[in-house]
Amino acid sequence: MRKLLMLEILILVFNSMFSQDLIVTNSGDSINCKITKVKKDNIYFTFKHKDDIRSTLLPVANIKTHQFDYFQTSEVPKDKVVGYENYQHFRIAINGGYSYQTAKVGESVPSDFKDYVRDLKSGYHFGGDLTYYFTEILGFGFKYHLFKSSNSLDNIYLEDTEGNRTYGKMRDDLTISFIGPTFSTRLLSYDKRNAFHMKLSLGYMGYSNDKVIIDKYKMTGGTMGSSFDVGYDIGLSENLSLGFQISLLTGTLIEYDWDDGIKKETIELEKGEYESLTRIDFSVGLRFNK
Missing domain, CATH: 2.40.160.20 (Porin)
Known part of the structure; x- marks a missing residue:
C-alpha cells in the first residue's frame, strides 16, 4: 500500500509539472497562460489566442496579480513555450x-x-x-x-x-x-x-x-x-x-x-x-x- 501511494504521488507530481498559470490585469481580464519569465518591470508569458500560440509581455504596473500552477491542465503545448527545451532533464x-x-x-x-x-x-x-x-x-x-x-x-x-x-x-x-x-x-x-x-x-x-x-x-x-x-x-x-x-x-x-x-x-x-x-x-x- 505504501509503495502504491508513493507511485500515485510521483505520477501526480509529474502531471502537475506543466500546469498553467494565471495573470489578472488591473482592468479585470484573466489570462490563462504559461509564465516564462518575471522581471522587475515586465512579466513574459505564452498564451493561446483562438488557434494561435502567442508570446508577449505585460508591464508589472498593469498587472493586479499573477499565480503559478493555477490551472491543472495547460492549453499551451510545451514545445510552443519560449525557452522550452524539447527533452526531459x-x-x-x-x-x-x-x-x-x-x-x-x-x-x-x-x-x-x-x-x-x-x-x-x-x-x-x-x-x-x-x-x-x-x-x-x-x-x-x-x-x-x-x-x-x-x-x-x-x-x-x-x-x-x-x-x-x-x-x-x-x-x-x-x-x-x-x-x-x-x-x-x-x-x-x-x-x-x-x-x-x-x-x-x-x-x-x-x-x-x-x-x-x-x-x-x-x-x-x-x-x-x-x-x-x-x-x-x-x-x-x-x-x-x-x-x-x-x-x-x-x-x-x-x-x-x-x-x-x-x-x-x-x-x-x-x-x-x-x-x-x-x-x-x-x-x-x-x-x-x-
Missing part, C-alpha cells in the same frame, strides 16, 4: 533482476564443493539511479545496486590434525553493493518517447558474507569498482517508461576482515587468490522522467 530508474558472477571456480576449492560455489554465483539484484541531463545527449548522476546470493549444505564435517571430525552445516549469505557517480549518454527516438542509454560509473563496492562452517563467521571488505550499463526505455506515457538493461560490474577484493565472534583479523590475499566481484546484471524496471 531528470530520469529516475528503479531496477531489479537476475545476476551472475563471472569468475571461475578456483582450483583450491575441493571438488566436493565446486557445485556449491557455482550455485552461489547466481543471485538477484535491485537498486536504482538518478540522472540529470544537462543536454539532450549527456547527463550526470548517481547509482546504487545491491546483489544478493545464498546457498547452504548440510552434513559437512571438519577434521582436525588428529583425525577427529565435527559435523554440521555450511551456509553463505552474500551481499555485494555498488555506489558511485555515473556519466550518461542517451539517444532519443524521433518522438522523444523511447531512448537508448549508456552509463559508465566508478565507485565503491562493498562485500559482506555471513558464513556458517559449523560455527558462524563474518567476512567484510571493500574495493573500488566500475559499472557499464546499456539499456533501452520504452515510453508508456509522457513521464513513465519501461526499461530493459544489461550491466557489467567489475571489482577485485584483495583483502577482507574475518570475524569469528571472538577476534577480528584482516586477511591479505596473495595475487593468485584475489576474489573477483565481477558480475553481469540483467534488469527490468520503471523509469520516471521529467
